[in-house]
Amino acid sequence: MAGLFRRIVGSLFPSRQAPARPTTQASHVREKQYGGSTKDMARAFGVTERTVQRWIKGTRTPKGEDAKKLETAAAAAQVTDKGRERRARQMEREPAGTVRVRVDRAGTFGIKGSPGVRPRTIELDLKPEQAAALARATDENDVQAVVGDALADYFNGGPYGGFRAGDFDFDPNGVDLS
Structure with missing residues (x-):
């Protein structure tokens, strides 16, 4: 089941559904929250830059807490601060x-x-x-x-x-x- 935050964002902002695929989630999060910086995203997630690159390429899928964090970050990345306000x-x-x-x-x-x-x-x-x-x-x-x-x-x-x-x-x- 999707996390509470993601369900609330999906209900309040129905036209801004987060992508379901981890590869798309990872690339959206990197671009929208970290300005395209693989290094900053890796630091924030506590993984290596190579791991983030593999998530985006699709050769590796985040598991456990990393998957939950990525899902929540992808939901948050779909709505801008201006749109939220x-x-x-x-x-x-x-x-x-x-x-x-x-x-x-x-x-x-x-x-x-x-x-x-x-x-x-x-x-x-x-x-x-x-x-x-x-x-x-x-x-x-x-x-x-x-x-x-x-x-x-x-x-x-x-x-x-x-x-x-x-x-x-x-x-x-x-x-x-x-």
Whole structure:
């Protein structure tokens, strides 16, 4: 399953789908994020220049963490900073609830030895500023912070309150825009 960041970028910027093939991903990332510098890309990924050249040529395919990093970088490379900011400003003008996020099995910390919230699926209507923050996100951590903030808002409306974004556990694979 594609990473959370890539799914969010694909949903918010549907005309800017990242390439699926690792060779195309590698060449796009090198050109768009590293100005064509194989050396800079290799340094950022913690591999040799030859490895990056092989990814681009297709004689070697990234594996494990390198494949995940390349996939996320390729998704990020499809949207320019200017395009991301333009979409964010547009989302700030839209009414609350225009962007809805579904979080499967969201849970939180224990309260007095028992779970404060039993894991369950939650539908979140994002505030315009949260939706804009999703559009401005540049990596998985940014997206998870926005989802955590929305979860805190959701639970702070209940009987307990006082929750913060970092208080929640959720599986990034169980988060989707709906």
